[in-house]
Amino acid sequence: MTSRMYERDILIQIAADCPVAAGVVPESKRSPVPFHVCLFEVISAHPYRFTFLELLGEAHALQNGIAADQVSERDLATLAKKHPCPRASVLPKRYGWGFHVNEDGKLATWGCESAEYKRLSRSKTLQIVTALRSRRESVDHR
Helix, strand or coil: CCCCCCCCCEEEECCCCCCCCCCCCCCCCCCCCCHHHHHHHHHHHCCCCCCHHHHHHHHHHHHHCCCHHHCCHHHHHHHHHHCCCHHHCHHHHHCCEEEEECCCCCEEEEECCCHHHHHHHCCCCCEEEECCCCCCCCCCCC
C-alpha cells in the first residue's frame, strides 16, 4: 500500500466544530452496524495494535462478519479510498475521540476530556493536527 501522511508520532485532535466536550461512544441499532461504530469497537479494544490501514481492515471484517484474514488487498484499497486518513473520521469530527499514532505507526483513541488526550496535546515531540471540520465555514464575501 502507499505511504500515509499519518505514519508516526502524531496526535489528531478533535475538530474545531465537534459538538461534544467529551468522548461519546458511538452506537447504532442499524444492521449492518455503521463502519464508524465498528472502527471504534476495534480501536478501543486494541489500542496501539493496528496501523490505520490494518484498523480499516479489522473494522471491515467486524462489520461484515468475516475473519480479518479474509479481507483482500482489493478490499483494503477500496477502504483506503473511502477513509483516506484518520483526520476525516467521524470519531474526532463528531464523537470527541482524538487519535494518537505512536512511533510504530499504531493507533489508539482517547476521549478529548481524558488526562492522556490532554497530556498528548501538550507534547513537544508529537506533530499535532486537527481533524477536518464537519462543515465548511461560511465566508463573508462583502
